[in-house]
Amino acid sequence: MSFLVDSVIMFTSQVLFFGFGWLFFMRQLFKDYEVRQYVVQVVFSVTFAFSCTMFELIIFEILGALSSTSRYFHWKLNLYVILLVLIFVVPFYIGYFVVSNIRLLQRQKLLFACMVWFTFMYFFWKLGDPFPILSPKHGILSIEQLISRVGVIGVTLMALLSGFGAVNCPYTYMSYFLRNVTDSDILALERRLLQTMDMIVSKKKRIAMTRRQMYQRGEDQNKQTGFWGMIKSVTSTQTGSENLSLIQQEVDALEELSRQLFLETVDLQATKERIEYSKTFQGKYFNFLGYFFSIYCVWKIFMATINIVFDRVGKTDPVTRGIEITVNYLGIQFDVKFWSQHISFILVGIIIVTSIRGLLITLTKFFYAISSSKSSNVIVLVLAQIMGMYFVSSVLLMRMSMPLEYRSIVTEVLGELQFNFYHRWFDVIFLVSALSSILFLYLAHKQAPEKHMAL
Structure with a gap:
């Protein structure tokens, strides 16, 4: 039993x-x-x-x-x-x-x-x-x-x-082990992040405008006939593509920088919160x-x-x-x-x-x-x-x-x-x-x- x-x-x-x-x-x-x-x-x-x-x-x-x-x-x-x-x-x-x-x-x-x-x-x-x-x-x-x-x-x-x-x-x-982080450090980093985002937006606008100009130029050149019109169309297209490629590379680099700045900003914010928390009774x-x-x-x-x-x-x-x-x-x-x-x-x-x-x-x-x-x-x-x-x-x-x-x-x-x-x-x-x-x-x-x- x-x-x-x-x-x-x-x-x-x-x-x-x-x-x-x-x-x-x-x-x-x-x-x-x-x-x-x-x-x-x-x-x-x-x-x-x-x-x-x-x-x-x-x-x-x-x-x-x-x-x-x-x-x-x-x-x-x-x-x-x-x-x-x-x-x-x-x-x-x-x-x-x-x-x-x-x-x-x-x-x-x-x-x-x-x-x-x-x-x-x-x-x-x-x-x-x-x-x-x-x-x-x-x-x-x-x-x-x-x-x-x-x-x-x-x-x-x-x-x-x-x-x-x-x-x-x-x-x-x-x-x-906490880093000494101040509000000015966070504001400076946020300012850099906003500037980087503005640069990305402006360069993407340039890309959009360049593509639109290439499209309009292509339509105009399609109306032209003859050998010289064909040569002009090819050379202008190559030049526009090279410019777009360079601008896109700059945008990619800026986007990577913006990601790093964003992560660093989040890290600084978290560190600042930990510093404030360490001053409380529970933190002590x-x-x-x-x-x-x-x-x-x-x-x-x-x-x-x-x-x-x-x-x-x-x-x-x-x-x-x-x-x-x-x-x-x-x-x-x-x-x-x-x-x-x-x-x-x-x-x-x-x-x-x-x-x-x-x-x-x-x-x-x-x-x-x-x-x-x-x-x-x-x-x-x-x-x-x-x-x-x-x-x-x-x-x-x-x-x-x-x-x-x-x-x-x-x-x-x-x-x-x-x-x-x-x-x-x-x-x-x-x-x-x-x-x-x-x-x-x-x-x-x-x-x-x-x-x-x-x-």
Whole structure:
């Protein structure tokens, strides 16, 4: 009876997660597009539901909710379903919709979709060859073979996003990095933009008048007969065409300049608004957060470097370690096990909420940046693939943030993977991503004033 009640609870939560994924799909991703393929919506919502269920099971593990046998069963069931979706269902439908957009392959869509899926499986399987991700005793058909490869892709994505976010967040929040923009700067740029637009209009008028004169001259010369009339008509037409070509080149150059001036004007307006916003209470709060995250970024880069150089992986979760330091060095006495459980629950909850929120925001921005009416179905499926792998890898890495008594079930469910490898791999990719982001933002920040002066 207990197992049945636990299963009803899990099923109800999955239905709620599915509904949230469905609403997010309709209200955010596809609000500007007509939904033509409901299978895409179902696959996206199912991936989201089972991804969130893994985080729910982690929280249930810490709280001790449901029976241990029920949790283990639903861990296994959830893991098998999410792997089935990520490795078999989503790649197949990606190939199917890619083939559907190619007219020459319309008659054999299913065949070519299967070929795309087999190609994916080949590279997916070969991905695990260079990495020490499994214990040697695992067979080729074990579930660990699938989890380990999904983990490599997901951890790489997590590290790339984390590295960029750790650098971009303080750069975005801190008023220190804002350019000093005044109203006179904006007015001067707007004046230049208006002058450029006036020049474009005047030159287009010249083009229209020249074409009209050429047309009228051609009609007059058509009335003239004889050899000299023909020669005069040809030479005048060539001269007029050359003038039109030169003027059109000038118009094209001015239009490109006007686009650059317009974008620079919008950028200055946005910077001016950010300067005004930074003076408000909320702006000062985010500025403080920017300094906090900058310290966190430096610390994270430093620790990643230390872990890589000394080949170090933490054995104790951060909460328990922090409480032990407090007890041993500050002499404060309290129940380490009790408080580590509750603080770990809060910490894991914050990690889960911020991970889901951050990934959904990133997916939405990415979708609107590259989607079109033809490619939208394929892009949504790719985002579903990224989302599923990201969340599976989050569970894999979150294992280290859990106390030992709760960590064992995750280890048992995921199998005997080389967990230390994933943490080291995360540190390497995070460090590369963070340093690359620092270089990119430095060059972009340095180039912005030079560009403004040039315009």
